[in-house]
Amino acid sequence: MSWKKDTVSDLVGLLKSGDTIAVIDIHGVPAGAMIGMRATLRDSMKIQVAKKQLMRLAWQQVGNDSENLETLFEGVVQPALVSSSSMNSFEMFSELKKTEAGRAAKPGDIAPHEIVVEKMDTGMPPGPIVGDLNSVGIPAKIMGGSVQIQKRTVVLQEGDVFEGEMGMMLSKIGINPIVTGLRLCGTLEGGTVFAPSTLDLDLEQFESDLIGYAAGAFNLACNITWFTSQTMPTLIAKASGEALAVALEAAVATADTIPHLIGRANMSAMGVAGSLSPEALDDELSSMLGAVATAAAAAPADVAEDASEAPTEAEEEEEEDEGAGFGGLGDLFG
The missing domain is CATH 3.90.105.20 (Ribosomal protein L10, N-terminal fragment, domain II)
Incomplete structure (x- = not known):
């Protein structure tokens, strides 16, 4: 029975070669298709078919928990061991999922779902x-x-x-x-067994959910003033804005508030001056009020002028087109 010892030795080497170990079910996969699948996956994982008892012997020799292997064997008809040093459990599931394809059901097959x-x-x-x-x-x-x-x-x-x-x-x-392919029955990674249902993720939805959760956590952290390297810039900017608003309301003169305070005082002065009789104003103040009034009147006038020019331009284009058309007819008849 030297071939059994050789098989166990190969299985031990496979189990030691990767960080992610899995059991797959190859039941129903044609031999030709199996060869092609193994060739496709060779660069990312190792696959070896063997009897369950030989797998158990190899599993024990590397010191793994036998209960984990029995969990991976659940529902398996024709098992194979898989090992990968470059893929985690989720990546392995996704890669093996690509080998699956539907086929017509034969008499005796079991309906996998409704x-x-x-x-x-x-x-x-x-x-x-x-x-x-x-x-x-x-x-x-x-x-x-x-x-x-x-x-x-x-x-x-x-x-x-x-x-x-x-x-x-x-x-x-x-x-x-009836789905045929290399069906993943479970993985063992870092001492944890992952069931297929755990690994079967919609990655796009997962990414979207993750972004949403991160945004929600960030907003919550900012609202409760939780200081982290991510929230500090936002919290400092918010505090700076609130401090400036308080300083302006209290008329506290600083290098940052003086321009705002002067602008506010100037607007208030213009408002008071506008309510007075023209005889009460000096020449400088009258000139400033006139400039403000002129600027205010110019804005709606510019808008109205732009609106009135639009149809004029369209009419000019239409006249040019008509002229070009009659010129062409004249040339045609000499």
Whole structure:
């Protein structure tokens, strides 16, 4: 039984070669497809098929917890060990997920989930297919020159066994529910076992959620004045703005407030001067009030002028186009 010792030795080397260890199920994967998948994944992970007992022996030799291996074996029909030194558990799951593809169900296959046929136009021409679909419980009818499914129908529940022609009929309408590929059954990384359900993440949604949570945490930290390297610039800017507002209200003269205070005093003075009789104002103040009034009147005048010029320009363009058109006719008739 030297081949068994060699296999165990190879498995021990595989288990020691990577930080992320996994068990996959290769049941139902054709030999040719398996060769292609291994070649594709060779650069990122090592895969070795062996009997469970030999895997247990290798697992014990490297000192791993046997309970973790039995957890990874749950639901496995034909196991293989996987090791990677360059991928974490999530990356490995994502990479192995790419090998999965649907196939038509055969008699004896187990429905992996509820099989639902939606109401639809199959696009198939009229023919015996109508009777075949109805014979397996899929309500079909010829309408508008094609075969149509009349209503949404649940044909199998999760765990039901495919019988007869059901799998073939579902395949004809584009439903291939049996997934084949290198199915990840779980990983062991850093002493922690990760189930497939934990690793199956929508990465785009995860990234969006993470950004949202970070923004919420930042806002909360700023609102409760929690000082960190991230919140300090915002908190300092907020405090500076609030301090400036208080200083202006209290008329505290500083290098930062004096320009604002002078501007505010000037506006107040102009307001008071505008309410007085012209005879009470000196020449300088009258000149300043006149400049303010002129500037205020000029703004709406400019807007009105721009609006009035727009149709004029359009009319000029239209006249130019008409002139060009008549000139062309004159040239045509000599």
